[in-house]
Amino acid sequence: MxxxxxxxxxxxxxxxxxxxxxxxxxxxxxxxQLRLTDYNPKQMAIREKVFNIIISCFKRHGAETIDSPVFELKETLTGKYGEDSKLIYDLKDQGGELLSLRYDLTVPFARYLAMNKITNIKRYHIAKVYRRDNPAMTRGRYREFYQCDFDIAGQYDAMIPDAECLKIVYEILNELDLGDFRIKVNDRRILDGMFAVCGVPDEKFRTICSTVDKLDKMAWEDVKKEMVNEKGLSEDVADRIGEYVSMQGGQDLAERLLQDPKLSQNKQACAGLTDMKLLFSYLELFQVTDKVVFDLSLARGLDYYTGVIYEAILSQTIPALVSTPAEQNGADEAGVSVGSVAGGGRYDGLVGMFDPKGRKVPCVGVSIGIERIFSIMEQKASSEKVRTTETQVLVASAQKNLLEERLKLTNALWNEGIKAEVLYKKNPKLLSQLQHCEETGIPLVAILGEQELKDGVVKLRNVVSREEVDVPRADLVDEIKKRTL
Amino acid sequence: MxxxxxxxxxxxxxxxxxxxxxxxxxxxxxxxQLRLTDYNPKQMAIREKVFNIIISCFKRHGAETIDSPVFELKETLTGKYGEDSKLIYDLKDQGGELLSLRYDLTVPFARYLAMNKITNIKRYHIAKVYRRDNPAMTRGRYREFYQCDFDIAGQYDAMIPDAECLKIVYEILNELDLGDFRIKVNDRRILDGMFAVCGVPDEKFRTICSTVDKLDKMAWEDVKKEMVNEKGLSEDVADRIGEYVSMQGGQDLAERLLQDPKLSQNKQACAGLTDMKLLFSYLELFQVTDKVVFDLSLARGLDYYTGVIYEAILSQTIPALVSTPAEQNGADEAGVSVGSVAGGGRYDGLVGMFDPKGRKVPCVGVSIGIERIFSIMEQKASSEKVRTTETQVLVASAQKNLLEERLKLTNALWNEGIKAEVLYKKNPKLLSQLQHCEETGIPLVAILGEQELKDGVVKLRNVVSREEVDVPRADLVDEIKKRTL
Structure with missing residues (x-):
């Protein structure tokens, strides 16, 4: 070289x-080191399958879709992501407005609602977002990846849209067949109330919230150390938090906590717990409570949540995936821990930040951690052959000088809506035509020869069984359709 | 304010x-002034319809799909677009490689083939590309728009894949139902041969080619003036070009020109004309010659074409569209004149530019001018109501306190794969539930009341005809499916 x-x-x-x-x-x-990737046809075929399942679900729930530019005005993104803002990609100032690449789909959605004065909509948006490598990070991740968001905006009766978001996560994870999963649910108001009654000073709510968020990756002892040593809580206060965040349950836990002598005195916590009870009653009707857990340790990273928050975690870990960039990216993508494949919550204040008069539009939504799902599906399919085309039939011939007849027949099949291919050779060997079918998974071959042309038939061959049968030309389209339903 | x-x-x-x-x-x-745009649900619904037609066609022809990052290494794009390079968007140097946003899908495709040593593939790619505003331009255009490319790479027998590309354009424009159209075809080798026999110096081939390219917007007299006054051709030479570029025809014209005393002496021209004859014989088999014209004035802008070139033009102009930014963008997008909705050709040298050993992979492809098509479809749909959801049924009630029953029924319908909605209100008025259906085009309402619950039925209402019928709960799913096929 x-x-x-x-x-x-x-x-x-x-x-x-x-x-x-x-x-x-x-x-x-x-x-x-690699942080950008092309997707080859096999990966795209898997992606298409995943997208189809997810989009079908969103449509089943009556969602519309919108799209926004990958550019946003730099100001639009400023002050929305906390310290992650350093990961925003800026465009070079080549004369004109200062632009950045979108960091997620939630801020553009809120900007879109405010700009167009939309007060209620149920929409999904599947698109790529961009994050710069943090140079301090030792683990790589892709700088471009898909997000897949479903959100319900509007002033509605409590917890009904929130319950639908959870139902959607449940349906999608079920259909994707990724094994067992759990959906953790909590409420920012419960967390805040809990911090208040434990004696955390108001100004430390958010930073303690971030520490609690690490409980899925760190033991309580380490989390406590961080609270005490780094965040300056007293041991007492930390221990009180420790008691609460170990609690998990369902509607019963919400009821019990409403009787809790301390929490029941806190207005925020009561509002959150009452809604949690209501949420579970709707989840019961939606038949999803077998997977949903009210978990007081769930905190989630983003600042903008104002109510219910949730996160879906696969029970089964797939060892081969650990420490690949894609996996870490998948986890990052939903802004949640490794293992998490969906997350979201209620953010009632974000749209108001973009409205000149500060008019709020309550929103609740969920982001499916689709890159992680792709990785898992790719892993599962790594040993399988995945078809990358949908071709139903290859038009072939065993003899020379039949290119024109092959093209004519292929054309007739295209005109009838049949997915058909023909090799771009004047005189291809029958063997190479059959090989092409085997390699790409084309199930049928329509073989033309002098005799078939004379008889007005086509020899239709099943690639797998190698069985051949003469089909009258007039019946060919129906026969192909019947065999490739 | x-x-x-x-x-x-x-x-x-x-x-x-x-x-x-x-x-x-x-x-x-x-x-x-506006050069970026969100797409609202109505626009997205129209886009989805257009994409479905185009993707179905690509799949019918056995294409796979790939995706590439919106970023490319700045070097990858350098030297590929001639003077249009100033329209490339660069990312800010925030530490790391110098990156640009992709300018089209052809260069990334060539880079992908070279990088992965792929020597044959039939792929489509639908994705957004980015172009900076030219500050000198007075007319606006979007800085982000979709391209929609289909390409066949591989060493094949002459003109077979080229003919398939034209067949695809024909099928797509027919199915989109945009009115009558023509597909102009020419060949770079014929153009070069023509320039040679007319006496154009070799080094002026490309610049004269650009001037010829203006014939669809300028009269011959003005084009001639540019050739003589700006490009320094003699009047004689220009007039000889003028004779050729006025020629239009089909296979017969190719045959006639092969007898042309001057052109027949030029090797390049002969090769092009022989292929043109062959191309038309295949187009005949594909039954598309009614729309295809061999037109010696077609030149196309891009440098990288090496053989057949083509461009599809709608016959009917849609007056309301003239001078909107979208329309100009649509035209720009395929790099061709206003009115053009698809274009492409053969580029046998591009992949070799990315291969360390310069190994060539012959390619031919077509780009559908999808933004222009969207504009036309939006224009056509501007007075129509376009559904933005696919919801089949709204679960409603006329009485109070039936939220739980509504949620239960909605859940059952979701579980059966029915696209169903329910208003997120405890006690919505029947009128507002019916209005929601009328506004969003939901065809059916499943109405629950005390009596219906008691009888084990659901009142199924046709929103348009207002006809209502009691359907036993057990038959509801089948009835909804039957009515919303």
């Missing part, structure tokens, strides 16, 4: 995820 | 296309 050629390959390798297998140690290091 | 509020609205108005109607003169000026 010449030096130039080596440099060229390094450049590509650094920039794009390599598709060729690499020996483990070098490969791992390389993969961790 | 306060000044702050005014500033705020100006800012938004400048950046995003406004959805609110504006009085004509102010509105027009404003629209011309």
């Amino acid at each position: 010449t030096y130039d050629c080596f440099l060229f390959r390094r450049l590509f390798a650094l920039f794009y995820r390599r598709r060729v297998p690499l020996p483990p140690p070098a490969g791992l290091i390389l993969r961790l | 306060t000044y702050d509020c005014f500033l705020f609205r100006r800012l938004f108005a400048l950046f995003y296309r406004r959805r609110v109607p504006l009085p004509p003169p102010a509105g027009l000026i404003l629209r011309l």
Whole structure:
């Protein structure tokens, strides 16, 4: 390999995820450096399948869809993501407005509602978002990835749209067949009330909330240490929090906590607990309570949540996935811990930040951690053959000089709506035509020969069984449709 | 309106296309300044319909799909677009590689093939591309828009994949039902041969090609003036070009030109004309020659074409569209003149530019000018009501205190795969429930009342005819499916 050629390959390798297998140690290091990726046809076929399941679910629930530019005015994104703002991609100032690439789909949605004075909508939005590598981060992650959001905006009676969001997560995870899962639910008002009655000073609510959020990755002892040593809580206060955040349950737990001598004195907590009870009664009607847990340790990272929050976690971990960039990205994507595949909550204040008069539009939504789901599906399909086309039939011939007849028949099939291919060779060998079918999973071959042309028939061959039958030309389309339902 | 509020609205108005109607003169000026746009649910529904037609066609022809990041290494794009390179969006150097936003889908495709050593593939790619405003341009255009590309890469027998690309354009424009159209075809080798025999110096081929490309917008007299006055051709040479570029025909014209005393002496021209004859013989088999014209004035802008080129033009102009930014963008998008809705050609050299050893992969492809098609479809639908959801039934009640029953029934319908909605109110009025159906086009209402619950039935109402019938609960799903096929 010449030096130039080596440099060229390094450049590509650094920039794009390599598709060729690499020996483990070098490969791992390389993969961790790679933060952008093309998707090949097999990956796209898997993605299409996942998208279809998710979009069908959103449509079953009556959602419309919108799209927004990948650019947002830099100001639109400023002050919405806390310290993650450093991950925002800015465009070069080439004369014109200062633009950034969207960081998520929630802020553009809130901006869209305010700008168009929309006060109620149920919409989904599936699109790519962009995050710069944090140079301090040791683990790699993609800088471009899909988000897949469903949100309900509008002033409605309490907990009905919130319950529907949870029903949607349940339906999607069931249909994707990713194994057992749980959906943790909590409420920011319950957390705040809990902090208040434990004796956390008001100004420390958010930072203690972030520490609680680490409970899914850290033991209580370590979380407590952080509260005491880094965040300056007294041991007493931390222990009181510790008691609450170990609690898990359902409607019963909400009822019990409403009787809790301390929490019941806190207005915020009571409002949250009353809504939690109501939420569970709706979840009961939606038949999803077998997977939903009221978990006081769930905090979630983002500042903008104002009420119910939730997060779905797969029970089964897939070992082969651990420590691949995609997996970490998947986790990052929904802003939640490894293992989490969906998350969301109620954010009643965000739209008001974009309205000149501060008019609020209550919103609740969920983001499906689709990149992590793709990784899992790819992993599951890694040994399988996945079809990347939908071709029903290849028009072939065993003899020479039949290109025109092949093209004519292919054209007739296209005109009838049949998905058909023909090799772009004048005189391809029958073997290479059959091989093409086997490689790409085309189930049928329509074979033309002098005899078939004379008889007005086509020899229809089943690629797998190798069984052949003469089909009259007039019946061919129906026969192909029947066999490839 | 306060000044702050005014500033705020100006800012938004400048950046995003406004959805609110504006009085004509102010509105027009404003629209011309706006170069980014959200898509509302109605627009998205139209887009989805267009995408479905196009993707179905691509799949019918056996194409797979790939995706690439919106970022490309700045170097990848450098030197591919000639003077249009100034329209490339660069990302801010925030530490790391220098990145740009993709300018089209063809260069990333070529880069992908070279990087993955793929020598044959039939793929489509539908994605957004980015172009900076040219500050010198007086007419606005969107800075983000979809491209919709279909390409066949591989070493095949001449003109077979090229003919399929034209068949695809024909099928798509037919199905989209945009009125009559023509597909102009030419070949770069014929153009070059023609320039040579007319006496154009070699080094002026490309610049004269650009001038010829203007023939669809300018009269021959003006094109000739540019050739003579700006490009320095003699009148004689220009007149000889003028004779050729006025020629239009089909296979017969290719045959006639093969007998042309001058052109027949040029190797390039002969190769192009022989292929043109062959192409038309395949187009005959594909039954598309009624719309295809061999037109010697077709030149197309991009440098990388090496063989057949083509462009589809709608016959019917839609007056209301003229001079909207979207329309100009649509035209720009395929890099062709106003009226053009698809274009493409053969580019056998591009992949080799990305391969370390310069290995070539012959490619031919077509780009559907989808933004222009969206504009036309939106225009056609502007007075129509377009459904933005697919909801089949709204679960409603006429009486109070039936929320639980409504949720239960809605849940049962979701579980059976029925697209169902329910208003998020405890006690909505029947009128507002019916209004919701009328506004959003939901065809059926499933009405629950005390009596219906007692009888084990649901009152199924047809929203349009207002006809109501009691359906036993057990038959409801089948009845809804039957009525909303």
